[in-house]
Amino acid sequence: MSLLSPALRLMLPAMLLAATAAVPARAQAPAASSQAPAAHPQAPAVGPSVTVTHAKTTEIVQSVLVSGSMIARDEVLVSPEVDGLSIIAILAEEGDKVVKGQVLARLDRTMLDVQKTQNDAQIARAEAAIAQANAQIAEADANLVQANNAFDRTKALRDSGNASAETFDQRSAAARSAQARASSAREALAIATADRALARAQGNDIAVRLARTEIKAPQAGMISRRTAKLGATASMLPSSEPLFRIIANGAVELEAQVAEVDIPALTLGQPVAVTPAGAKEALKGTIRLISPEVDKTSRLGRVRVALDGNPPVAIGSFARGVIETGRKQAVTLPLSAITYTRSGPTVQTVKEGKIVTRKVTLGLSGDGRAEIATGLAAGETVVARAGTFVRDGDLITPVATN
Template sequence: MKRSIKWVVVALILVLVIGGVLRAIGARRAHQAAAAASAKPAETLIELSAADVVRAKRRELAETLPVSGTLRAVDSAQLKARVAGELIGLTVREGDTVKAGQVIARIDPIEFHSRMRQAQEQADSARAQAEVAQRNYDNNRALVDQGFISRTALDTSQSNLNAALATHRAALAAVDVMRKSLDDTVLKSPINGQVSQRFAQPGERVGIDAKVIEVVDLSRIEVEATLAAADSVAVRVGQRATLQIEGGGALDPKSGERSVGATVVRVNPTAQAGSRSVLVYLELDRSTGFRQGLFAQGSIDVGRTDTLALPLTAVRTDKPAPYVQLVTEGRIVHRQVETGLRGQANGQTMIAVRGIDEGAVVVAGSVGTLRDGTAVRLAPVAASGGTPAAARSAP
């Protein structure tokens, strides 16, 4: 009996010990879970101001085409020597103003005067021979009518007369040629303008077609621009363009801006060999203060399109496909979009997008990349004050 009581007591003690151990383990686990829960950081909440987001809206985009080229005068001419000889009387230099028909220089005419006299003397000699042949022919014809000579002799006289007349006409033509050469010794400016370059010096012997000076008329300036063949398809005569000229150009007294308007006046129908590019010519609205050879760049307005658009900076390209950071139900969602044409709206570069709804709230490009699923909150408009996005722990 005593032994059975002893075993019962031992069993009770074991049960109590085991229960205490189990309770201690449970308490430790609960404590660890509570400690882990208390140590877990609060979810980060990004507060976005009104300046940190944009809304997708339908906008009328001005479809533009970037263009660049070189300024050149519409009217320019290179004055070349039409005869060979010593250049005399050249006094104009770069920057001098000349008029159309103004004598610029001369080729020494002494040799050409001598040739002119020689050709005239030869013409006079040929005329005298033609007169002799004419008298012989008239005499032989009278003799043939009287029957004193044969018809063959008259035919010979006719041939001699024709040859003499032809020789006389050839001599007169030579006189005309020499007269033209003598006139060509005087070099005159073909257009009004300014001398842009002088290629020869007084006293220098120049050959035929040797360049003497170049004259440019700066009253009308155009831009010779090069476009890719695919881009040139959209360009039409009459389209408007806005250009900026190298070095700032001339200040427009009306608008106070240094940009200048231009109009497409010609499109070359042939692509250039090798590059396959197409030349487009734009005439400037004003030419004052510009010089030939300056560099110009800008854009041509090739059309307008009404489409859903976002600022170009709001479309992210750090992934294989373009996407936007969409704000949906207080979370950031990376939404892939399809982009279209670029254009200008209210002075800002916009891009057409597809894949989001009109009115969707998108994080602006001024805000950095946010992780997909990040919690965000839009600050009240009155309290935003245009401050940048700020991160703070959720309460």
């Protein structure tokens, strides 16, 4: 008697058929999995990504940057040349252009006018004394001639015995007295002449002081500062502030500081582009003076740059200048691609994905690039940033810069 129910007996053939079909499928699975690696082979290992750049032939301009303040090339100080007089008029203001001899201010001359009147009287008195002395000399000379003639006659009479000794003595005394009066008249003339010369000298001094009551510009230029004030007393003391400051001929220049290492590249007459503070365009100038001295503390030297055409620039304002020291077409690299070692500058070139360090010789530098004088040709690939942690022979994946 069968133990299976009729339902199971009917399902058994189907279950056996499914089991038979499943066995080949499981047997084929390992074969399929063993063929998967052959369909997808692994890629070879590569180095890190490194940014690179290319050596280019470009125009390179080397320049030196300087900065400083605008100053007057020559500043003329206008001070009073007469002391103790008050200022009664101011005829020029800051910023005015003046010519040589132009009156800038006037001082009170009342006291000097009084002194001049007194001096004129002294001169007139001396001239009158001279005239009187000349008249006295003429009179004394006439009396002297008369006295000498009388004495000579008396002497002749005494020798012949016709004149007394008393008469002779009287005539002799009269002659000597006439001689003394003539000498006195001449001395009076000399004194009167000296008085007149002194009065005239005093008059000349007063005339000079009167002329100096007009404060004049000693040289043409532009007034940069005025300290003169109405009613103030003019003083000639060295500690006193000048009444006016004049920029001689309006010439303004840049007094700039420059690093001592850049001084050997500078020469007189080099063009300079000067940009004052707030200016939109640079002014043209040239190096006029290079100081032979370098500050021991700051290690900075000084240069003076004359501006072309004397443009109106505020004295004391800040300005910077760019001095071109070299210009050429050459193979260049960014400064970031150059490494500086004890043996000299080097670059890391890239050839077939490998790093090769190469020594180079540098030339001009400017605008963030440097001239490669020797050691590298145009078009070669180098690591863009020196100091990247790669060495000779390392494999890299070059990534070009834009």
